[in-house]
Amino acid sequence: MLESNFYMSALNLTNRRALVVGAGNVALEKIEGLLACNASVRVVAPEALDEVSDLAASGSLEWRRRRYRSSDWDGCWLAIAATADTETNIRVFEDGEARQKLVNVVDVPPLCSFILPAIVRTGPIAIAISTAGASPALAKRMKGEIGALFGRDYAELATLLNEERGWAKRELPGYRDRKVFFESIVAGAPDPIQLLRQGDRDGVRGLITRAKRRAWAEARAGQTPREQRESTGKGFVSLVGAGPGDPGLLTVAGSRRLSRADVIIYDRL
Structure with a gap:
């Protein structure tokens, strides 16, 4: 039986250096993902796809045009090995382990201290899908299905909610007050997702405005929405x-x- 012992998390790679060993099609996919997250990328490979060499020529990444050396780890926070050379991949993993760094050898779970899940990314929303390395094909199918279910409307709602975070921090004193406020919008009536699917952005803003008024009044009165319902007998x-x-x-x-x-x-x- 397969068991997933991976601790799922999200990494902030801004201004952190990532090492990619290899410069073929698989490596290019990883490079593009790292650059999209504002990582500083170092590529080590004797030869590279035109897309990789173009990125190096534009200054988007550092390309060391030779075979891998242990010193390539210097200054790097994590590494991805994507070569067809098993010996090189093992060396990258062992060197990373010795330095207590994060290492991923593509499609070889035993040589990974972290894995790269399939990602559904829409605006500020990112959903990670992992099969613990059991079936990338299944993860790909799930990515398509989940992407179709949680589309632009969810990303738009996330953006609108983010605009209210500053107000919530200023006006609602406690964590619970803020939690109830945002949940009252997300699970509100009418459904904000349905409103966005109908193109009714103003309807969602109206829903948010009403929720702000209620939350502000309830915070001042020291009542949550549930407590207010109990006191009025309405539900x-x-x-x-x-x-x-x-x-x-x-x-x-x-x-x-x-x-x-x-x-x-x-x-x-």
Whole structure:
């Protein structure tokens, strides 16, 4: 049985040097990903694709046009080995381990202190998909399906929410107040994602404005939305179902209502 023991995280590579050993098609993919994250890239390879040499000529990366040496690690924070030479790949891994650095040998999980998941990236949203090295093909399929599900509308909502972070920090004193504020928008009614899919950006801004007014008043009164509902006796009921079918047919909206519920009454058909 496969088990994933990897600790999933996101790395800030801005102004950090990354070493890439190899300059073929696989290496180019890794190089482009590193540059997109503002890493300083050092490439070591006797020969390179035209795309890699063009990047070097433009000053986008450093290219050491020779075979790998242990000293290529100097000043580097992590390394990716993407060569067809097993001996070189092993040397890169062992040198990195000796320096207590992060190393990834492409498609060789035993020679990796970190792995590179498939990434769905839309605006500020990045979703990582990992199969712990078991099946990159499956990760690729999942990337396509997840990318289709969480598209530009989610990225646009993330951008709008980010614009309110400054206000929330100034006006809402506690972490819980800010958490409730943002959740009231994301899980609000009408659904902000549906509004964006309909092109109603003003509708989302109106939803945010109303949430700000409520959050500000509740923070001053020392009440959360739930406490306010309990004090007024007002609430709401949602009927959620998937018919007689599989629970997997439950809609996204239905799942969202279940996650917000204080009480759930279940009746098996």
